[in-house]
Amino acid sequence: TVGPGESLDTLAIKYGVPSVEIARANGISSPAAVTPGRAIVIPQRTAAAYAPQAAASAPMPVSAPAPTMAAAPPRGGDVIHVVEPGQTLYSIARAQGVRVNDIIAANGLTSESIRVGQRLRMPGGGAAAPAQTVALKSPSLPPTLGAPPKLLGTLTVKSDGTPAAPAAAAPAPAAVANIPKLPDVPALPSAPDKSVTPTATSAAKAVDDAADPPSASGTSFRWPVRGRIISGFGSKPNGERNDGINLAVPEGTSVKAVEAGTVIYSGNELAGYGNLVLIRHADGWVSAYAHNSQITVKRGDKVQRGQTIAQAGMSGSVTSPQVHFELRKGAKPVNPLDYLAGT
Numbered sequence: 152t153v154g155p156g157e158s159l160d161t162l163a164i165k166y167g168v169p170s171v172e173i174a175r176a177n178g179i180s181s182p183a184a185v186t187p188g189r190a191i192v193i194p195q196r197t198a199a200a201y202a203p204q205a206a207a208s209a210p211m212p213v214s215a216p217a218p219t220m221a222a223a224p225p226r227g228g229d230v231i232h233v234v235e236p237g238q239t240l241y242s243i244a245r246a247q248g249v250r251v252n253d254i255i256a257a258n259g260l261t262s263e264s265i266r267v268g269q270r271l272r273m274p275g276g277g278a279a280a281p282a283q284t285v286a287l288k289s290p291s292l293p294p295t296l297g298a299p300p301k302l303l304g305t306l307t308v309k310s311d312g313t314p315a316a317p318a319a320a321a322p323a324p325a326a327v328a329n330i331p332k333l334p335d336v337p338a339l340p341s342a343p344d345k346s347v348t349p350t351a352t353s354a355a356k357a358v359d360d361a362a363d364p365p366s367a368s369g370t371s372f373r374w375p376v377r378g379r380i381i382s383g384f385g386s387k388p389n390g391e392r393n394d395g396i397n398l399a400v401p402e403g404t405s406v407k408a409v410e411a412g413t414v415i416y417s418g419n420e421l422a423g424y425g426n427l428v429l430i431r432h433a434d435g436w437v438s439a440y441a442h443n444s445q446i447t448v449k450r451g452d453k454v455q456r457g458q459t460i461a462q463a464g465m466s467g468s469v470t471s472p473q474v475h476f477e478l479r480k481g482a483k484p485v486n487p488l489d490y491l492a493g494t
Contacts, residue, residue, distance in 0.1 A: 152191070157187070169247065375474055381399045394477050406459065427441045438479075443463060
């Protein structure tokens with residue numbers, strides 16, 4: 152019995168029998184004759200001509216918003232299909248088991264436009280279209296703009312004060328104030344680094360040339376810059392660890408050597424650090440200065456206490472001008488605040 156909203160096409164899809172066969176078995180010449188409540192005889196199918204019984208009787212599966220529709224079987228000869236409301240060439244082709252282009256060619260159509268009541272010749276010999284599930288994919292989320300700053304690994308310094316080979320840096324959180332561990336310093340290149348032309352004025356150079364006298368005890372260092380501490384030494388509540396301190400300063404502030412020594416690294420190969428300087432001092436001490444905008448010394452240079460070695464900046468994984476400073480005794484990082492004194 153025809154239910155509300157059903158038509159020849161929906162019955163053909165429901166029972167896996169071509170609409171023309173249903174119309175022929177019931178003497179229907181017009182789709183308008185299929186009305187709710189009318190008893191309809193569904194022609195018996197054979198395995199050779201139609202889809203398997205299980206496929207026809209099974210309920211119509213649904214994948215996402217679109218249903219799975221079984222294709223109509225092939226026909227042995229041309230038949231006439233009358234276009235019903237809501238039908239398109241694609242829905243007719245799917246129900247009849249033929250290609251849209253074949254319908255267009257068989258009827259001499261110049262476009263895919265059809266009208267209700269139009270009679271279309273269905274070309275014979277078309278293979279049944281396989282059952283097809285139409286599923287809507289979830290919309291892809293837009294990519295996150297920008298990447299968080301890289302986590303600084305561990306700055307490893309050998310007992311003789313030379314940097315160790317680099318190690319891979321782990322992903323880092325986006326926090327700026329909590330500066331985690333620095334990555335290992337790579338093996339020093341055989342060729343010396345290119346020198347960077349100092350930009351200090353004559354007056355500033357004169358001040359730098361008048362270097363501070365060395366500390367009397369050898370364990371008291373001057374401050375690299377004077378600024379507000381935005382990240383202290385040690386472990387943080389989020390599990391991160393800072394092996395030094397971070398000082399907020401205006402960009403371009405002169406960064407000075409905390410003690411006399413030899414530059415053992417000057418470059419920017421370490422991800423997250425930006426422009427970095429390492430200085431080896433007497434008695435196995437090593438100092439590190441990161442995030443500089445410009446470096447004014449090169450590897451191998453001898454520097455004096457209080458000599459300008461760089462200009463502060465925001466290179467690397469930070470977003471505001473600052474100096475990341477570390478102090479180590481041999482390979483062990485120590486809290487710089489325990490050793491910094493004087494100017």
